[in-house]
Amino acid sequence: MxxxxxxxxxxxHLVKDxxxxxxxxxxxxLTIDCVIFGFEENELKVLLIKSDLEVYKDxxxxxxxxxxxxxxxxxxxxxxxxxxxxxxxxxxxxVKAFGHPHRHPGGRVITVAYCSLLNINxxxxxxxxxxxxxxxxxxxxxxxxxHKEIVDASYQWLQKRIQEHPLGxxxxxxxxxxxxxxxxxxxxxxxxxxxxxxxxxxxxxDLLIDIDEMEQDVPHRPGKLYKFNFEKYEKRKxxxxxxxx
Amino acid sequence: MxxxxxxxxxxxHLVKDxxxxxxxxxxxxLTIDCVIFGFEENELKVLLIKSDLEVYKDxxxxxxxxxxxxxxxxxxxxxxxxxxxxxxxxxxxxVKAFGHPHRHPGGRVITVAYCSLLNINxxxxxxxxxxxxxxxxxxxxxxxxxHKEIVDASYQWLQKRIQEHPLGxxxxxxxxxxxxxxxxxxxxxxxxxxxxxxxxxxxxxDLLIDIDEMEQDVPHRPGKLYKFNFEKYEKRKxxxxxxxx
DNA sequence: TCATTAATGTGTAAAATTTACACATTTAAT
DNA sequence: ATTAAATGTGTAAATTTTACACATTAATGA
Numbered sequence: 001m002x003x004x005x006x007x008x009x010x011x012x013h014l015v016k017d018x019x020x021x022x023x024x025x026x027x028x029x030l031t032i033d034c035v036i037f038g039f040e041e042n043e044l045k046v047l048l049i050k051s052d053l054e055v056y057k058d059x060x061x062x063x064x065x066x067x068x069x070x071x072x073x074x075x076x077x078x079x080x081x082x083x084x085x086x087x088x089x090x091x092x093x094x095v096k097a098f099g100h101p102h103r104h105p106g107g108r109v110i111t112v113a114y115c116s117l118l119n120i121n122x123x124x125x126x127x128x129x130x131x132x133x134x135x136x137x138x139x140x141x142x143x144x145x146x147h148k149e150i151v152d153a154s155y156q157w158l159q160k161r162i163q164e165h166p167l168g169x170x171x172x173x174x175x176x177x178x179x180x181x182x183x184x185x186x187x188x189x190x191x192x193x194x195x196x197x198x199x200x201x202x203x204x205x206d207l208l209i210d211i212d213e214m215e216q217d218v219p220h221r222p223g224k225l226y227k228f229n230f231e232k233y234e235k236r237k238x239x240x241x242x243x244x245x
Numbered sequence: 246m247x248x249x250x251x252x253x254x255x256x257x258h259l260v261k262d263x264x265x266x267x268x269x270x271x272x273x274x275l276t277i278d279c280v281i282f283g284f285e286e287n288e289l290k291v292l293l294i295k296s297d298l299e300v301y302k303d304x305x306x307x308x309x310x311x312x313x314x315x316x317x318x319x320x321x322x323x324x325x326x327x328x329x330x331x332x333x334x335x336x337x338x339x340v341k342a343f344g345h346p347h348r349h350p351g352g353r354v355i356t357v358a359y360c361s362l363l364n365i366n367x368x369x370x371x372x373x374x375x376x377x378x379x380x381x382x383x384x385x386x387x388x389x390x391x392h393k394e395i396v397d398a399s400y401q402w403l404q405k406r407i408q409e410h411p412l413g414x415x416x417x418x419x420x421x422x423x424x425x426x427x428x429x430x431x432x433x434x435x436x437x438x439x440x441x442x443x444x445x446x447x448x449x450x451d452l453l454i455d456i457d458e459m460e461q462d463v464p465h466r467p468g469k470l471y472k473f474n475f476e477k478y479e480k481r482k483x484x485x486x487x488x489x490x
Numbered sequence: 491t492c493a494t495t496a497a498t499g500t501g502t503a504a505a506a507t508t509t510a511c512a513c514a515t516t517t518a519a520t
Numbered sequence: 521a522t523t524a525a526a527t528g529t530g531t532a533a534a535t536t537t538t539a540c541a542c543a544t545t546a547a548t549g550a
Contacts, residue, residue, distance in 0.1 A: 014299040018351030021298070025274035025311050029267055030344075030355060053266070054259040066270050070353070073344035097342040097357045099275075099318035106263030108315070110275055110355070112342045179498080196500070197538065214546095220497035221545040424527080441529070442509065459517095465526035466516040489508095 031111045032077045033064035033147070035095070035154035036085065038120035038134055039171040042183045045120065045134040046151055047084070048143075052130060055105050056144035060135065062151070064111060077114040084132065085123040091170040092116045095150075095157045103146045115154045117170035162188055164242045166207060169228035177215050177223035178202070185245060193245060201243070207233050276356045277322045278309035278392070280340065280399035281330065283365035283379055284416040287428045290365065290379040291396055292329070293388075297375060300350050301389035305380065307396070309356060322359040329377065330368040336415040337361045338406075340399045348391045360399045362415035407433055409487045411452060414473035422460050422468035423447070430490060438490060446488070452478050 015021050036047040048060040063084050067076040077092055095113040103109065125132050137155055140148060162168055168184050169176075182198050202208055208226040215222035233240075260266050281292040293305040308329050312321040318339065326335055340358040348354065370377050382400055385393060407413055413429050414421075427443050447453055453471040460467035478485075 013297065014302060015297055016299045018298050018300060018349070020351070022274055022349060022351030022354055025276075025354070026314060027272035028275050028312070029270035030273050030275070031270075052258060052260050053263050054261045055263060057259060067273070067344070069271060070346040072346065073342060073355075094341060096339060097318060099312070099357070101315040101317065104263070104267060106265070106267030109267055109270070110318075112344070177498090194539075195498085196540085199499080200501095200537095215498095217547095218497080219547055220495075221499090221547080223498055422527090439510075440527085441511085444528080445508095460527095462518095463526080464518055465524075466518085466528090468527055 029107075029109045030067045031064050031109055032067055032073060032080065032114055033062040033111050033150060034077055034080050034084075034092075034114050034116050035062060035151055036081065036116045036118065037137070037154075037158065037171065038118055039184055039187065040120045040134060042187055044137045044155075044171075044187050046137050046140070047125075047132065048135050049132045050130040051144040053105065053144065059142050059144040060140075060147070061144040062113075062147045063132075067112075073112050074114075077112075077116070081116055085118065085125065087118055087123045090116055090118045091167060093161075095154045098146060098150060100146060111150075113150045113154055115157055117158075117167055119171060119173055121173060159189060163244055165237075165240065166205070166228070166233060166243060169230070172228075174227060175211060175213065175225040176228075177225055179223055181226075189245060191245070198245075201245070205243070274352075274354045275312045276309050276354055277312055277318060277325065277359055278307040278356050278395060279322055279325050279329075279337075279359050279361050280307060280396055281326065281361045281363065282382070282399075282403065282416065283363060284429055284432065285365045285379060287432055289382045289400075289416075289432050291382050291385070292370075292377065293380050294377045295375040296389040298350065298389065304387050304389040305385075305392070306389040307358075307392045308377075312357075318357050319359075322357075322361075326361055330363065330370065332363055332368045335361055335363045336412060340395075340402045343391060343395060345391060356395075358395045358399055360402055362403075362412055364416060364418055366418060404434060408489055410482075410485065411450070411473070411478060411488060414475070417473075419472060420456060420458065420470040421473075422470055424468055426471075434490060436490070443490075446490070450488070 034047075038045045038047065047063060049063060051057070051059045051061040063080055065076065065080045067073060071079075073094065074092070077094075078090075081090055081092060082088065093115050095115045097110060097112045099108075099110045101108050103111075120134065137151065140151060143151070158167070162185070168181065168188070171184060172180060178199055181202065182193055182195065185198070186193055207229045209229050211225055211227055213225040215225060279292075283290045283292065292308060294308060296302070296304045296306040308325055310321065310325045310328075312318060316324075319337070322337055322339075323335075326337060327333065338360055340360045342355060342357045344353075344355045346353050348356075365379065382396065385396060388396070403412070407430070413426065413433070416429060417425060423444055426447065427438055427440065430443070431438055452474045454474050456470055456472055458470040460470060
């Protein structure tokens with residue numbers, strides 16, 4: 001009968017008390033910041049507020065807040081969005097975490113940036129303090145913290161994303177003309193697009209619902225109005241490849 | 246002479262002491278987790294370690310650590326990478342922040358996931374405790390925390406990214422054959438690619454340096470070896486459009 | 491009401507890109 | 521010397537993308 005020889009192993013040191021372990025970790029304040037984009041007068045806009053920090057007096061700031069205990073990051077962003085715009089069912093997606101140790105003058109604060117897209121006309125700004133207002137993305141200046149950097153990153157994120165998924169519809173009213181849609185893409189991508197090719201592209205996607213209505217009160221021949229088929233897109237999302245302009 | 250009438254304004258309440266403000270914020274433990282990908286035996290692998298938490302006994306965990314005071318998020322990820330693999334100059338990019346309140350059994354811990362790409366043969370695993378080892382991405386199971394979710398998100402991120410930028414080279418040895426390169430892309434994207442078209446695509450990118458050497462010790466006709474022209478790519482990066490397979 | 495203005499709506503040909511596909515060649519192994 | 525297993529290479533067809541012009545429509549204002 002053969003004797004078993006115990007193999008030499010490093011017996012791993014197992015941590016029994018996970019709670020104690022986590023309590024030993026250093027902690028940092030955590031916030032979210034919403035880069036809320038809107039589209040108005042053929043320009044991409046972002047919703048900003050005057051900073052309430054004296055060191056950033058008269059500088060503009062993103063809408064953000066601390067993440068509460070036991071609150072999901074996404075939920076925190078959604079909460080801020082709703083508090084500020086009163087809107088539900090808004091497009092929201094995480095962009096990036098920003099954690100430079102000195103990004104906040106009050107000490108280290110980590111923030112997770114979210115990109116949100118909404119139709120400017122659909123919402124009513126809930127709080128009119130601190131000059132909550134829309135600003136052209138193309139001419140931002142005087143921003144507090146690293147918020148310019150965050151907006152830039154979010155804008156780039158959007159430019160890329162909008163070429164892969166038809167996110168643009170979130171920025172438009174329910175009913176829109178193809179011209180409005182094209183203006184939107186041109187504004188966001190910063191390019192001019194050929195009208196016929198643009199229409200062809202969207203026609204081939206087959207995600208527009210012809211509602212058989214025309215534009216009203218335009219000083220020229222009115223265009224047809226469409227709705228975006230969100231339902232159909234949701235179904236196809238899993239196999240979606242891209243748009244590309 | 247007209248009297249100026251003072252407009253009614255909400256005099257904003259300015260916070261003078263930013264430090265005090267931040268001190269009033271709730272704080273959470275913050276970690277980074279590295280999803281370190283490698284390529285071996287025509288498979289995409291990820292570097293994992295056995296969890297040292299008893300509740301996750303025999304489960305696998307990503308390589309992570311707390312973010313130190315005054316440490317950049319990127320630096321923390323890079324530090325872990327270096328500690329574990331001994332490697333410098335490794336591709337590293339942030340993927341996403343994960344913050345589910347119950348993702349860690351010891352209490353709330355936020356983690357920022359990083360994706361790293363390296364050449365398995367170039368590094369030596371520094372710490373051989375806890376079964377630090379490479380695992381096939383296609384057959385992961387038994388993972389601690391939400392690390393499966395993090396790996397999945399990082400893998401999807403990689404699949405997308407590798408079609409836009411030639412990141413794959415980070416996973417290969419300095420000298421490689423076109424067959425190896427194709428195997429890499431096929432493994433990551435999970436598709437079969439046409440050899441001639443694949444070569445044409447890379448030839449047209451003009452980023453491969455023909456070093457005029459042949460494969461050694463292969464049991465068949467040896468292929469030519471190439472280097473990736475990182476320098477040229479870096480220069481072109483700003484205007485880079487995409488690859489697409 | 492008529493002319494003007496400023497847009498909408500529409501198709502096709504050329505160019506560019508992507509795809510599909512087969513055979514001679516080279517080396518190692520037997 | 522033969523076999524096995526891979527490399528290396530070009531072209532034609534299909535698809536996609538691009539460039540481009542004119543008739544139509546409604547509002548406006550003379």
